[in-house]
Amino acid sequence: MISEFERATASTLVDGVATAEIADSWGTGGPAPNGGYLLALVTRALGRVSAHPHPMTVTAHYLRPAAPGPATITTEVIRSGRTLTSAQASLFQDGKERIRVLAGFGDLESLPDDVRTSAEPPVLPQVEDCFEAPDSFKRLVTLLGHADLRVDPATAGWAAGAPSGRGEMRSWFRLADGQEPDPCTLLFAVDALPPVAFEMGVQGWVPTLELTVHVRALPAPGWLRVVASTRNLAGGHLEEDVEIWDSKDRLVAQSRQLARVVGP
Amino acid sequence: MISEFERATASTLVDGVATAEIADSWGTGGPAPNGGYLLALVTRALGRVSAHPHPMTVTAHYLRPAAPGPATITTEVIRSGRTLTSAQASLFQDGKERIRVLAGFGDLESLPDDVRTSAEPPVLPQVEDCFEAPDSFKRLVTLLGHADLRVDPATAGWAAGAPSGRGEMRSWFRLADGQEPDPCTLLFAVDALPPVAFEMGVQGWVPTLELTVHVRALPAPGWLRVVASTRNLAGGHLEEDVEIWDSKDRLVAQSRQLARVVGP
Numbered sequence: 001m002i003s004e005f006e007r008a009t010a011s012t013l014v015d016g017v018a019t020a021e022i023a024d025s026w027g028t029g030g031p032a033p034n035g036g037y038l039l040a041l042v043t044r045a046l047g048r049v050s051a052h053p054h055p056m057t058v059t060a061h062y063l064r065p066a067a068p069g070p071a072t073i074t075t076e077v078i079r080s081g082r083t084l085t086s087a088q089a090s091l092f093q094d095g096k097e098r099i100r101v102l103a104g105f106g107d108l109e110s111l112p113d114d115v116r117t118s119a120e121p122p123v124l125p126q127v128e129d130c131f132e133a134p135d136s137f138k139r140l141v142t143l144l145g146h147a148d149l150r151v152d153p154a155t156a157g158w159a160a161g162a163p164s165g166r167g168e169m170r171s172w173f174r175l176a177d178g179q180e181p182d183p184c185t186l187l188f189a190v191d192a193l194p195p196v197a198f199e200m201g202v203q204g205w206v207p208t209l210e211l212t213v214h215v216r217a218l219p220a221p222g223w224l225r226v227v228a229s230t231r232n233l234a235g236g237h238l239e240e241d242v243e244i245w246d247s248k249d250r251l252v253a254q255s256r257q258l259a260r261v262v263g264p
Numbered sequence: 265m266i267s268e269f270e271r272a273t274a275s276t277l278v279d280g281v282a283t284a285e286i287a288d289s290w291g292t293g294g295p296a297p298n299g300g301y302l303l304a305l306v307t308r309a310l311g312r313v314s315a316h317p318h319p320m321t322v323t324a325h326y327l328r329p330a331a332p333g334p335a336t337i338t339t340e341v342i343r344s345g346r347t348l349t350s351a352q353a354s355l356f357q358d359g360k361e362r363i364r365v366l367a368g369f370g371d372l373e374s375l376p377d378d379v380r381t382s383a384e385p386p387v388l389p390q391v392e393d394c395f396e397a398p399d400s401f402k403r404l405v406t407l408l409g410h411a412d413l414r415v416d417p418a419t420a421g422w423a424a425g426a427p428s429g430r431g432e433m434r435s436w437f438r439l440a441d442g443q444e445p446d447p448c449t450l451l452f453a454v455d456a457l458p459p460v461a462f463e464m465g466v467q468g469w470v471p472t473l474e475l476t477v478h479v480r481a482l483p484a485p486g487w488l489r490v491v492a493s494t495r496n497l498a499g500g501h502l503e504e505d506v507e508i509w510d511s512k513d514r515l516v517a518q519s520r521q522l523a524r525v526v527g528p
Contacts, residue, residue, distance in 0.1 A: 056501075057474040057522050059323040061350050061366055063343045078364060079327045084473065086325050086364070100342060100350070102325055102366045104473055104522075111499030116464065118431060119495040167382060200380065209348065209368055210321040212476045214522050216498055231383040232515050234480055235375030237320075239518055251496050254503055256520055258321050258368075258478050260347075 003179035004146050005188070008037065011045040016075050018045035022093075024068035025142040028194075032065040034143050035208050036191025040184045042089050042101050045073045047184075050085040050105040054183045058103040059212040066091065066098040083107070108183065108218045121249045122227045124152045127172050131156040147192045148176045158198040167230040169196045172223050173244075180221040181246070187213055189226055190242040190255035196228040197238055197261065204263035206238075211257040222247030236261050267443035268410050269452070272301065275309040280339050282309035286357075288332035289406040292458075296329040298407045299472045300455025304448045306353050306365045309337045311448075314349040314369040318447045322367040323476040330355065330362040347371070372447065372482045385513045386491045388416045391436050395420040411456045412440045422462040431494040433460045436487050437508075445483040445510070453490055454506040454519040460492040461502055461525065468526055470502075475521040486511030500525050 011020035026037040039060050047055060071093050078086040084104050091099040124130065130150035137159075138144040150172040157164045173189050175181070181189070190213050195206040225245040230238050237260055244253040275284035290301040303324050311319060335357050342350040348368050355363040388394065394414035401423075402408040414436040421428045437453050439445070445453070454477050459470040489509040494502050501524055508517040 057325075059366060059474070059476060061321075061342070061368060063345075063350055078325070078361065086327055088364070097342065100352070100366060102323060102364065104325060108499070111501070114498065114500065116497040117495060210323070210476075210478075212323060212474075212520070214474075214503060214520075216496065216501065216503075231381060232480065232518070233380040234378065234515070235372070236378065237375070237480065239478060239480075251498070254496070254520075256476070256478075256518075 003175065004177045005175050005179055005185060009041040009044045009184060011073060013045065013048050016049055018073040018075065020045065020071050020073060022066060022068050022071050025145055027142045029140050031067060033068060034191060035062060035211060036188040037143065038066055038091065038099060039101070039191070039211065040187040042073055042091050042099060043103060043187055044184050046075050046087050046089040046101060046103055047105060049075045049077055050087050051080045052085045052105040052107050054106060054108045055187065055215055056104050056106040057212070057214050058101060058187060059210065061100045061210050062208050063100060064096060064098045066093055069093065108215065117251065119251050121245045122170055122225050124170050124172060124225055127223065130172060131159065143192060146176050148174050149192065155199060163199045163201045165201060167196055167200050169193055169199050169228045171226045173226045174223050181219040181224055183215045183218065186215055186219060186244055186253040189224060189244055190253060193226060193228050196230050196240050197233065200230065200233065202261055204261065206259045206261055209258045209260060211255060213253060213255040215253050217250050217252045219246040219252045220248040233261065267439065268441045269439050269443055269449060273305040273308045273448060275337060277309065277312050280313055282337040282339065284309065284335050284337060286330060286332050286335050289409055291406045293404050295331060297332060298455060299326060299475060300452040301407065302330055302355065302363060303365070303455070303475065304451040306337055306355050306363060307367060307451055308448050310339050310351050310353040310365060310367055311369060313339045313341055314351050315344045316349045316369040316371050318370060318372045319451065319479055320368050320370040321478050322365060322451060323474065325364045325474050326472050327364060328360055328362045330357055333357065372479065381515065383515050385509045386434055386489050388434050388436060388489055391487065394436060395423065407456060410440050412438045413456065419463060427463045427465045429464060431460055431464050433457055433463055433492045435490045437490045438487050444485040445488055447479045447482065450479055450483060450508055450517040451477055453488060453508055454517060457490055457492050460494050460504050461497065464494065464497065466525055470523045470525055473522045473524060475519060477517060477519040479517050481514050481516045483510040483516045484512040497525065
């Protein structure tokens with residue numbers, strides 16, 4: 001039984017070039033598929049040429065919008081070391097490069113289990129007490145058919161037209177078909193929430209220029225908690241930081257993106 | 265009058281390939297030059313093929329150690345758009361790639377001047393009340409001949425063998441020859457402090473795997489304040505976040521790196 005996420009991020013690799021079909025139901029309301037979904041697709045293809053199994057640091061530059069339909073992903077192994085494979089991929093559609101990805105792959109299972117952290121897991125209300133998007137919204141934001149998001153009501157004011165003004169959003173996350181998370185799921189999850197800028201009262205489009213994700217540990221089965229925050233909206237740009245915590249209270253991913261605020 | 269920093273990051277560009285001389289006095293105690301210095305060198309060369317003047321988002325993967333001496337930097341303009349040029353560079357020495365850089369260049373002077381921020385500028389003691397490395401240390405860490413660092417004594421316990429255990433370091437920064445900061449200076453400054461892990465009691469070597477810098481505004485003349493912090497040391501890796509504030513209390517750069525803890 002193949003999961004929806006595995007099917008939507010699958011590709012066929014021949015001589016280092018992957019061909020894939022970008023699915024049409026992983027959108028956020030506009031014509032372009034979700035950036036995290038695309039990052040998972042590209043990184044999963046790139047992982048197939050890597051000597052190490054797990055993405056540990058992944059940077060994507062979003063050059064042009066991608067669209068549902070056929071895509072070609074070229075891959076390059078830059079260096080294959082003892083503990084890390086460095087590699088690069090480019091996603092093309094209609095002969096134009098849409099996304100470039102630079103990544104380091106390692107083996108998360110082989111890492112020592114020392115932890116010295118001052119990071120505190122977020123406290124959210126129970127899943128059933130959180131905000132689930134209404135069906136009308138799910139029809140628009142099609143990725144919600146695959147990602148089960150339950151947003152802490154204290155950070156969902158924007159959805160009722162009353163943003164809190166604080167630059168934070170917290171949500172439960174799991175794949176809707178029950179598939180347990182793997183590292184590529186985290187690449188999708190860091191970008192699956194609505195732009196945290198909405199909770200600061202920003203409206204309109206917030207396209208991602210650059211997104212970097214560090215996967216710090218293999219996620220345990222169960223719900224993930226996703227915390228998105230922004231501190232500095234300036235010069236028409238903002239950063240969005242995301243942390244993902246797993247069911248064992250471990251910080252499994254950290255990401256930051258630089259986005260541009262466009263309109264309204 | 266050319267500054268030390270300009271001289272050390274200069275290159276000659278012919279047909280998209282830059283040749284440079286990696287200087288031998290920008291080290292941190294080991295044989296390899298400082299990673300931020302190298303990033304500034306590569307990015308400055310890459311900026312010469314870009315249609316836009318300022319690095320806005322720069323990611324470096326450190327593949328192999330570099331060394332003082334001749335280097336070749338290949339460049340590629342990936343896409344030249346209206347507001348952003350996306351470009352890539354590789355630094356080679358002895359035929360081996362040492363660093364790969366993926367960057368977006370824009371025009372920081374053309375950005376709107378809206379600011380909506382919850383980020384607070386750090387409060388440091390006066391420059392003259394901060395900790396300056398003794399001459400014995402400066403002879404070892406040669407970059408201190410070019411970077412005037414004055415560390416908040418509350419975050420310099422490691423230097424006296426008594427780390428605070430908190431993962432934070434705060435410092436004043438300016439180029440020692442009085443040259444005012446530009447965007448490439450910020451790429452150096454985000455990596456010029458000692459590893460913040462030292463203040464958590466970690467000893468040994470903390471090589472950077474990946475470093476991403478967002479330059480958010482042109483820095484005003486004067487001293488910069490650099491705040492480095494880490495929250496999560498786990499699985500033998502840690503992230504190091506750096507913010508740089510200018511003399512006008514603006515957040516001019518944000519960076520994050522993923523580093524491996526080796527030894528002691």
